[in-house]
Amino acid sequence: xxxxxxxxxxxxEACRPWPRFSLTPEAWSAMAAALAxxxxxxxxxxxxxxxxxxxxxxxxxxxxIASVGVEGGRYPALSPARPAASRPERMIRxxxxxxxxxxxxxxxxxxxxxxMAHPLSPRPGLPGGAVEPPQFPAAEEPGxxxxxxxxxxxxxxxxxxxxxxxxxxxxxxxxxxxxxAHRGILALMRGKSPRAAARFxxxxxxxxxVAHSLAFARAAEAALDAQAPPRAAALRAAMLAQERxxxxxxxxxxxxxxxGMAPLHAALGExxxxxxxxxxxxxxxxxxxxxxxxxxLAADIAxxxxxxxxxxxxALASALPSLRRRLDPLLxxxxxxxxxxxxTWMAGGDAAARCAARVAEIGRSLDRLxxxxxxxxDGPVSTALPTASGEGLDGADSQRGTVWHxxxxxxxxxxxxxxxxxxxxxxxxxxxxxxxxxxxxxxxIRLSFGVxxxxxxx
Amino acid sequence: xxxxxxxPGAGGAAGPVDAATTASLAARLDAAAQTRLGRxxxxxxxxxxxxxxxxxxxRALRGVFYDLERYGLRFVESPRHADVLLVTGPLTGNLxxxxxxxxxxxxxxxxxxxxxxxAVDGGVFKGSYAVLGGTGASLPVDLTISGCPPNPAxxxxxxxxxxxxxxxxxxxxxxxxxx
Ligand code: SF4
Numbered sequence: 001x002x003x004x005x006x007x008x009x010x011x012x013e014a015c016r017p018w019p020r021f022s023l024t025p026e027a028w029s030a031m032a033a034a035l036a037x038x039x040x041x042x043x044x045x046x047x048x049x050x051x052x053x054x055x056x057x058x059x060x061x062x063x064x065i066a067s068v069g070v071e072g073g074r075y076p077a078l079s080p081a082r083p084a085a086s087r088p089e090r091m092i093r094x095x096x097x098x099x100x101x102x103x104x105x106x107x108x109x110x111x112x113x114x115x116m117a118h119p120l121s122p123r124p125g126l127p128g129g130a131v132e133p134p135q136f137p138a139a140e141e142p143g144x145x146x147x148x149x150x151x152x153x154x155x156x157x158x159x160x161x162x163x164x165x166x167x168x169x170x171x172x173x174x175x176x177x178x179x180x181a182h183r184g185i186l187a188l189m190r191g192k193s194p195r196a197a198a199r200f201x202x203x204x205x206x207x208x209x210v211a212h213s214l215a216f217a218r219a220a221e222a223a224l225d226a227q228a229p230p231r232a233a234a235l236r237a238a239m240l241a242q243e244r245x246x247x248x249x250x251x252x253x254x255x256x257x258x259x260g261m262a263p264l265h266a267a268l269g270e271x272x273x274x275x276x277x278x279x280x281x282x283x284x285x286x287x288x289x290x291x292x293x294x295x296x297l298a299a300d301i302a303x304x305x306x307x308x309x310x311x312x313x314x315a316l317a318s319a320l321p322s323l324r325r326r327l328d329p330l331l332x333x334x335x336x337x338x339x340x341x342x343x344t345w346m347a348g349g350d351a352a353a354r355c356a357a358r359v360a361e362i363g364r365s366l367d368r369l370x371x372x373x374x375x376x377x378d379g380p381v382s383t384a385l386p387t388a389s390g391e392g393l394d395g396a397d398s399q400r401g402t403v404w405h406x407x408x409x410x411x412x413x414x415x416x417x418x419x420x421x422x423x424x425x426x427x428x429x430x431x432x433x434x435x436x437x438x439x440x441x442x443x444x445i446r447l448s449f450g451v452x453x454x455x456x457x458x
Numbered sequence: 459x460x461x462x463x464x465x466p467g468a469g470g471a472a473g474p475v476d477a478a479t480t481a482s483l484a485a486r487l488d489a490a491a492q493t494r495l496g497r498x499x500x501x502x503x504x505x506x507x508x509x510x511x512x513x514x515x516x517r518a519l520r521g522v523f524y525d526l527e528r529y530g531l532r533f534v535e536s537p538r539h540a541d542v543l544l545v546t547g548p549l550t551g552n553l554x555x556x557x558x559x560x561x562x563x564x565x566x567x568x569x570x571x572x573x574x575x576x577a578v579d580g581g582v583f584k585g586s587y588a589v590l591g592g593t594g595a596s597l598p599v600d601l602t603i604s605g606c607p608p609n610p611a612x613x614x615x616x617x618x619x620x621x622x623x624x625x626x627x628x629x630x631x632x633x634x635x636x637x
Binding site: 181250287 | 480483485503504506507508509510511513515516518519521522523529533534535537547548551552553554556557559560581582585586587588589607608609620
C-alpha cells in the first residue's frame with residue numbers, strides 16, 4: 001500500500017512494539033494526498049505533543065504512527081483527505097495550540113470555560129478564544145428546523161449536545177458537540193510515573209477501564225523493555241474478556257430498556273450483576289478498576305475468585321440459548337435502523353447487526369474467560385519497572401473496538417502520552433447513521449453504537 | 459460452593475437505613491419545613507463529566523436486584539418534575555451552566571445529592587484546570603455518597619435515608635409547603 005510504504009521511508013523512531021516514523025512536511029502532505037485516494041489504511045487517531053503531530057494508522061492487524069514537526073505553530077491538515085481527522089485537529093488546536101492548515105477552525109474541547117487557552121502548550125495563552133453555544137451551520141431550506149438535545153438529556157445520560165437538522169419528523173443531518181466531559185487528564189498525567197498515572201487511565205472511560213489500563217500498561221512496559229509476569233498476562237486476559245461480556249450485556253440491556261422490553265432488560269441486567277459481584281469477589285472491584293497496572297497487576301486474584309468468575313460465566317453460558325431467543329424481538333425492532341456502509345468491527349451494518357455482533361461477542365468472550373482461568377501459571381503478578389526513557393505504542397481489544405495508547409517516558413516520567421479511544425471513530429458513524437431516520441429513533445441508533453463521551457473528551 | 463453471595467439482595471440492598479444519616483437529614487428538613495412529599499422521590503440525574511462508572515451503578519439500581527422503584531424512587535427525564543438532582547462527575551467547567559440550569563428548572567423543595575468521589579470533591583481530578591471540583595463548587599449539596607464508584611446498595615441506602623428523613627420531618631408536623 002503506497003501510503004504505508006511512503007510513511008516507512010520516514011525517520012524510524014525508537015517506538016515499541018508498534019513503529020513510529022517522523023516525516024518532513026512535504027512527505028506528510030504527500031501522505032495526505034495518498035490518504036485521499038483510498039479508504040485504506042484506516043486513520044485510527046490523531047494527537048500531538050509540544051513538538052509534533054502524530055497520526056495513528058491501521059497496518060494489518062496492528063498499527064503505526066506517522067509524525068510531522070510543527071513549524072510556526074502549523075502543520076498540514078489531514079481532514080481534507082480524511083474528514084474523520086477534523087475533530088482531532090480541533091482538539092489538537094485547543095490543547096496544544098497547533099493549527100491545521102486547511103482544517104476546521106472551530107474549537108472542540110475548549111468551550112471558553114478554562115482559566116487558560118492551550119493548556120498543554122509550553123506557553124498556555126489567555127482564555128476566551130472559544131464561544132458557547134457552538135456555531136452550527138444555519139438551516140437551509142424552509143420547513144427545516146434544528147432540534148438541540150442535551151448535554152442534559154435522557155434518563156441516565158451522556159453529557160453530549162446533539163444538533164438534529166430535521167424536516168418534519170425526519171432527521172436530515174445529526175451533528176454532535178462534545179468536550180463537556182473534558183477533565184484535563186493529559187495535563188494531570190504529565191510528569192508522573194506510569195504507575196502513578198494509571199489511576200487517571202483507569203478512570204478515563206469506566207465501561208472499558210480494563211482495556212484502557214491494559215493498553216496503557218503494555219505501552220509503558222514496551223517503552224521500558226519490561227515484561228509483565230506470565231501469571232499477570234493470563235489474569236489480564238481473563239479480566240479483559242470479563243469486561244467485554246459485562247459491556248455487551250449492558251449495551252443489550254439498554255437497548256431492551258429503550259425498546260420497552262422490561263423482562264429482557266431485567267434478565268440481561270441480572271446476569272451482568274452476577275458477573276460484577278464475581279469480579280468484586282475475584283479482584284476487589286465490581287468494574288475491576290486499578291487492578292491492571294504498569295508492570296502487571298496491583299494484586300493477585302482472590303483464592304476463590306476464579307471459581308466465582310467461572311460460575312457466573314457458566315450461568316450466563318447456559319442461559320445464552322434462551323437469551324438469544326428472547327433477543328429476537330429486539331433484533332426485529334432494530335432491523336433496518338441506522339444502517340451504514342462501513343463494516344468496522346461491532347459498528348457495521350444496521351442496529352440489528354450491531355446488536356447481533358454483541359450477542360456473538362458474549363459467546364466468544366465467555367470462551368476466552370474460561371480458557372484464561374483454566375489453570376493460569378503460578379508465580380508473581382507484577383515486576384518493578386526500571387526508571388528509564390523510551391517510547392511505547394500498544395493496544396487492547398475492548399467491546400467498543402481496539403483501544404490504543406502511546407506514551408513517551410523521560411527518565412521514568414511521562415513526557416507525552418495519548419489514550420486513543422474507539423469513540424473517535426464511533427461518534428461520526430453514529431451521526432451518519434442517524435441521517436434519513438425518524439427522530440424518535442435517535443436514541444436507539446445512538447445506543448446501538450454504544451457511543452460515550454468520557455473516552456474522547458479526555 | 460454456596461451461591462450465597464450470588465443471591466439477589468445479598469449485596470445488603472434491603473439493609474437497615476443508616477440511622478445517623480436519617481437523623482441528620484431530618485434535622486435539616488425540620489429547619490426547612492419542606493414536607494410536601496409523600497413516600498416517593500423523583501430523581502433527575504445530571505452527569506457533570508463522569509467517567510461513566512457511577513452511571514453504570516445508577517443503571518444497576520433500575521435492575522431487578524436493587525429495583526429502586528419498590529422504595530418509591532424513580533428517575534425522571536425532566537428537571538421540572540424532579541425532587542432530587544442526583545449529580546455525578548467532578549463538575550467540569552464546560553458543564554457548570556448545564557448543571558445550574560437543571561437546578562433552576564427543578565421546583566422547590568428539592569435536594570441535591572452528590573454521588574461518587576468526583577461529585578463529592580473532584581476525586582482524582584481535583585486541581586485540574588478543566589474541573590471545578592465537585593457539585594458543591596456550584597450548588598448547595600444535601601447528601602454526599604462517596605465511593606469510586608459507590609455500589610448500587612450504597613447509593614440506594616443514601617436515597618432511602620433521604621426518603622426516610624422526609625417522612626420523619628413530616629411526622630414532626632413540619633409546615634406543609636404549597637404545591
Ligand atoms: S467517582 Fe469514580 S466511577 Fe464515579 S465518575 Fe468519578 S472516577 Fe468515575
